Amino acid sequence: MLHIYCPYCEEMREEEEFSYSGEAHIARPLDPESLTDAEWGDYVFFRTNPRGLHHEMWNHAVGCRRYFNVTRNTHTYEIYETYKMGEQPTVTGGKS
Amino acid sequence: MKKYSGFSLFKHSLKHHEDWQKAWRSPRPKKSYDVIIVGGGGHGLATAYYLAKEHGITNIAVVEKGYLGGGNTARNTTIVRSNYLWDEASKLYDHALDLWYGLSQDLNYNVMFSSRGVMNLGHNLQDMRDIERRVNANRLNGIDAAVLNTQEVKEIVPIINDSQDIRYPVLGASWQKTGGVARHDAVAWGFARGADQLGVDLIQQCEVTDIVVEQGAVTGVQTNQGFIGAKKVACVTAGNSGVVAAMAGIRLPLESHPLQALVSEPIKPIIDTVVMSNAVHAYVSQSDKGDLVIGAGIDSYNGYGQRGSFHVVEHTLSAICELFPMFSRVRMNRAWGGVVDTCPDACPIISKTRVDGLYFNCGWGTGGFKATPGSGHVFAHTVAHDEPHPLAKPFTIDRFNTGHLIDEHGAAGVAH
Numbered sequence: 345m346l347h348i349y350c351p352y353c354e355e356m357r358e359e360e361e362f363s364y365s366g367e368a369h370i371a372r373p374l375d376p377e378s379l380t381d382a383e384w385g386d387y388v389f390f391r392t393n394p395r396g397l398h399h400e401m402w403n404h405a406v407g408c409r410r411y412f413n414v415t416r417n418t419h420t421y422e423i424y425e426t427y428k429m430g431e432q433p434t435v436t437g438g439k440s
Numbered sequence: 441m442k443k444y445s446g447f448s449l450f451k452h453s454l455k456h457h458e459d460w461q462k463a464w465r466s467p468r469p470k471k472s473y474d475v476i477i478v479g480g481g482g483h484g485l486a487t488a489y490y491l492a493k494e495h496g497i498t499n500i501a502v503v504e505k506g507y508l509g510g511g512n513t514a515r516n517t518t519i520v521r522s523n524y525l526w527d528e529a530s531k532l533y534d535h536a537l538d539l540w541y542g543l544s545q546d547l548n549y550n551v552m553f554s555s556r557g558v559m560n561l562g563h564n565l566q567d568m569r570d571i572e573r574r575v576n577a578n579r580l581n582g583i584d585a586a587v588l589n590t591q592e593v594k595e596i597v598p599i600i601n602d603s604q605d606i607r608y609p610v611l612g613a614s615w616q617k618t619g620g621v622a623r624h625d626a627v628a629w630g631f632a633r634g635a636d637q638l639g640v641d642l643i644q645q646c647e648v649t650d651i652v653v654e655q656g657a658v659t660g661v662q663t664n665q666g667f668i669g670a671k672k673v674a675c676v677t678a679g680n681s682g683v684v685a686a687m688a689g690i691r692l693p694l695e696s697h698p699l700q701a702l703v704s705e706p707i708k709p710i711i712d713t714v715v716m717s718n719a720v721h722a723y724v725s726q727s728d729k730g731d732l733v734i735g736a737g738i739d740s741y742n743g744y745g746q747r748g749s750f751h752v753v754e755h756t757l758s759a760i761c762e763l764f765p766m767f768s769r770v771r772m773n774r775a776w777g778g779v780v781d782t783c784p785d786a787c788p789i790i791s792k793t794r795v796d797g798l799y800f801n802c803g804w805g806t807g808g809f810k811a812t813p814g815s816g817h818v819f820a821h822t823v824a825h826d827e828p829h830p831l832a833k834p835f836t837i838d839r840f841n842t843g844h845l846i847d848e849h850g851a852a853g854v855a856h
């Protein structure tokens with residue numbers, strides 16, 4: 345069971361209050377009309393799925409119902425930080 | 441290699457079973473091979489076996505970072521069936537089911553395949569409509585399938601709660617009588633022994649850390665036991681496939697999730713078939729030892745930790761207890777997790793890649809055990825001919841860019 349800090353409620357809550365929404369910081373194509381099939385496929389289906397540091401979105405579904413970001417280790421499940429939508433992670437493991 | 445038989449069992453019993461020969465060798469890796477298979481799970485071992493047996497390629501190594509069959513092969517709930525919705529998938533899984541039926545004889549190894557039937561429950565009108573549709577599609581494809589009503593379910597599984605007043609009443613089920621379960625370890629060991637016998641080197645405790653590519657073609661793998669050269673590299677690494685693909689600069693549309701299962705203390709025979717429910721994420725069968733084998737749904741988050749969260753198990757057990765109130769006081773013995781490689785359309789990827797000589801067989805997600813012999817069989821063909829086996833053709837990586845997805849979420853779901 346993960347314990348997750350909601351940056352909006354400013355409280356540590358149990359995982360069951362949240363729902364997972366996958367990889368964070370995926371930018372929507374600005375000019376969808378000009379995308380090739382291959383580019384569309386990449387945008388819709390391909391994720392980084394790393395073993396290690398992962399930036400991901402969670403929704404505080406039975407709390408404030410807002411989306412926010414989490415930096416988590418997908419191997420140890422350790423959560424390094426949570427931050428609001430629109431903000432950038434501070435823990436990036438050397439990558440940015 | 442000595443043949444296993446009733447007679448050999450008798451003979452060895454006279455010597456207290458103390459000098460059975462080893463089931464396979466433990467060779468040191470050679471400098472290079474024609475084919476290296478990365479991942480010694482059931483699928484990888486089956487691929488090696490069929491490459492050697494049907495395509496005459498025997499200069500093969502299976503390279504496994506842990507021990508043979510220690511990944512999802514040893515962690516799954518062993519449900520075998522082929523009643524998938526779409527032509528492409530149902531043909532692939534039915535090909536596997538055909539192979540299950542002769543497998544113990546073919547391998548001279550008892551994989552304990554037991555065709556005890558598999559039932560998928562429906563709990564509301566829409567479930568039942570979907571079941572009708574899937575069963576009709578199955579029958580058009582020559583797959584054994586039937587729709588059961590509540591009464592018929594109750595006749596096959598007398599202990600099921602058929603009250604219509606519960607949260608998820610049993611309205612009926614789809615029923616594949618030819619499905620069942622098999623002994624997961626035996627499947628890995630049987631293919632391992634068969635492959636070894638045909639000359640395949642099985643190399644354990646050997647982790648692939650890099651895939652070496654020169655001028656667009658694979659030349660070998662870097663491992664913790666040094667470099668091993670290869671003309672072809674075939675990766676069958678389930679939940680770790682994305683990590684392995686990245687070594688060759690390839691992206692896969694997979695996400696790795698924990699999937700959990702648990703077994704109870706052994707009890708007397710009480711349920712002689714497999715009961716599954718996609719809707720409430722619970723399924724149960726009883727092993728020959730007597731323990732109830734119970735599977736849960738996936739944890740929603742990405743995870744490589746081979747463990748998931750407790751509330752997922754709790755959720756599954758509450759569903760099991762509602763369906764089988766008499767199980768409420770059975771104690772659970774062990775719980776564990778595996779890392780499953782889920783694909784956006786809930787179908788596998790059996791594919792060449794843009795690197796010459798590099799192949800992937802992955803994306804089986806929550807339900808690949810049932811396909812083990814078929815997966816190995818069609819992948820061996822794909823690797824040997826550098827051309828997809830006709831049944832594997834629809835399952836290329838390209839489909840995520842062309843849009844030719846094979847959506848099996850309904851039939852695969854989280855249940856297997």
Ligand SMILES: Cc1cc2nc3c(=O)[nH]c(=O)nc-3n(C[C@H](O)[C@H](O)[C@H](O)COP(=O)(O)OP(=O)(O)OC[C@H]3O[C@@H](n4cnc5c(N)ncnc54)[C@H](O)[C@@H]3O)c2cc1C
Pocket residue numbers: 478479480481482483484503504505506507508509510511512513514515516517518519520646647648649676677678679680684699700701735776777778779780804805806807808809810811856
């Ligand atoms: C809890 C659970 C229940 C399931 N229930 C069912 C079910 O009832 N029915 C069903 O059909 N399916 C089920 N499945 C799915 C099924 O287990 C898998 O789809 C199937 O076993 C995959 O087989 P595999 O041989 O590809 O993978 P694995 O057995 O996982 O083999 C992959 C191997 O690759 C090795 N490997 C990974 N990376 C490297 C590397 N870098 N170098 C060397 N080796 C490496 C791993 O150590 C592993 O042994 C279940 C899965 C789980 C986790």
Ligand SMILES: [Zn+2]
Pocket residue numbers: 350351352353354404407408409410
């Ligand atoms: Zn909140």
